[in-house]
Amino acid sequence: MILVVAEQRAGALNRASWEAVACAQQLAAGEPIAILLPGGGDAATALAGAGEVLTIEDSALASYTPDAQVAAVAGAIAQTSPRLVVMAHTYQARDYAPRLAARLRAPLVADVVGVKGTGAGATFLRPMFQGKLVAEVAPQGDGPAIVTCQIGAFRADAVTKGTPAAARALSVPLEAASRQTVEPPFQEARQAVDLGQAERIVAVGRGIKAQDQIAVAEKLAAAMGAEIAASRPICDNGWLPMDRQVGSSGQTVAPKLYVALGISGAIQHLVGMKGSRTIVAINKDADAPIFEVADYGIVGDLFDIVPAMTAEIEKQSH
Numbered sequence: 001m002i003l004v005v006a007e008q009r010a011g012a013l014n015r016a017s018w019e020a021v022a023c024a025q026q027l028a029a030g031e032p033i034a035i036l037l038p039g040g041g042d043a044a045t046a047l048a049g050a051g052e053v054l055t056i057e058d059s060a061l062a063s064y065t066p067d068a069q070v071a072a073v074a075g076a077i078a079q080t081s082p083r084l085v086v087m088a089h090t091y092q093a094r095d096y097a098p099r100l101a102a103r104l105r106a107p108l109v110a111d112v113v114g115v116k117g118t119g120a121g122a123t124f125l126r127p128m129f130q131g132k133l134v135a136e137v138a139p140q141g142d143g144p145a146i147v148t149c150q151i152g153a154f155r156a157d158a159v160t161k162g163t164p165a166a167a168r169a170l171s172v173p174l175e176a177a178s179r180q181t182v183e184p185p186f187q188e189a190r191q192a193v194d195l196g197q198a199e200r201i202v203a204v205g206r207g208i209k210a211q212d213q214i215a216v217a218e219k220l221a222a223a224m225g226a227e228i229a230a231s232r233p234i235c236d237n238g239w240l241p242m243d244r245q246v247g248s249s250g251q252t253v254a255p256k257l258y259v260a261l262g263i264s265g266a267i268q269h270l271v272g273m274k275g276s277r278t279i280v281a282i283n284k285d286a287d288a289p290i291f292e293v294a295d296y297g298i299v300g301d302l303f304d305i306v307p308a309m310t311a312e313i314e315k316q317s318h
């Protein structure tokens with residue numbers, strides 16, 4: 001059995017949980033899939049049919065703490081004996097998956113971008129050295145292996161659903177589990193954008209030339225209903241905050257539409273956005289590597305093209 005751990009915040013399912021389900025379905029080859037939703041609630045209804053939905057309802061899970069989460073997931077694993085535990089490589093998973101693996105003495109394969117094969121013989125692909133190498137990992141041992149999937153590596157829309165069944169509540173005692181109490185989020189943390197959840201992104205690179213020119217991209221983003229993002233030099237210069245950086249040392253994103261303006265397409269940038277569904281690149285250099293991953297490429301000056309695009313989109317939406 002493969003156990004997927006879904007993630008929710010204030011009752012809203014993290015979009016990346018579907019990608020973890022897609023990964024599990026790709027691996028399953030007829031094996032049953034169960035989806036654990038710590039905290040339970042309405043999100044269980046949305047998941048129904050993609051696998052057997054298991055919930056753990058406990059006030060200790062209302063706000064995330066690593067202690068309660070590890071106790072809940074470890075308890076569910078003890079009761080269901082999965083062969084594999086799959087989750088999305090979210091901030092939360094990064095926080096608690098290593099602790100869970102240590103608790104269970106289980107192998108952890110983090111940031112998986114692909115799988116080879118199905119069933120017990122499947123292996124996992126994960127990037128190393130800033131994406132320069134891809135390692136193929138075969139977890140060892142009898143216990144369950146824990147796998148986290150890079151955001152954007154598996155397609156949420158590939159999930160197939162059977163007949164929905166009612167969720168099954170597991171009873172896992174958590175009272176003594178948490179040594180942490182949760183305080184309201186910091187102001188800064190509340191404002192930080194999780195670009196991994198964005199459906200549309202307009203990203204700017206050094207081709208934008210100056211901080212005050214970013215307004216050109218922001219107008220396009222506003223017209224498209226997109227989040228603004230950037231390559232590293234833009235954030236290093238302080239032209240946009242660090243939480244807008246996409247790439248190996250920034251965020252990994254997988255929007256439906258990624259528009260790259262004046263970004264050359266260095267490998268460290270590409271690893272953060274190549275999972276986007278549709279990539280549009282505007283660059284005046286026809287040989288820029290960004291065009292190798294772009295679905296649509298426009299060779300030209302962004303200062304001519306972007307205002308024209310913005311005007312056209314604004315015209316269409318009036």
Ligand SMILES: Cc1cc2nc3c(=O)[nH]c(=O)nc-3n(C[C@H](O)[C@H](O)[C@H](O)COP(=O)(O)OP(=O)(O)OC[C@H]3O[C@@H](n4cnc5c(N)ncnc54)[C@H](O)[C@@H]3O)c2cc1C
Pocket residue numbers: 130204205206207208230231232233234245246247248249250251261262263264265266267268269272282283284285288300301302303
């Ligand atoms: C350890 C490490 C980690 C890194 N992590 C990241 C990371 O997380 N994210 C990241 O992005 N980078 C990262 N980098 C940096 C990365 O290697 C590149 O230097 C960076 O991505 C380049 O940014 P850029 O494409 O904006 O700039 P450039 O490479 O300078 O490209 C600018 C592009 O704009 C085009 N251009 C110029 N003027 C115009 C115009 N008027 N109209 C249209 N196009 C124009 C040019 O043709 C060029 O292709 C990392 C590097 C290292 C060593």
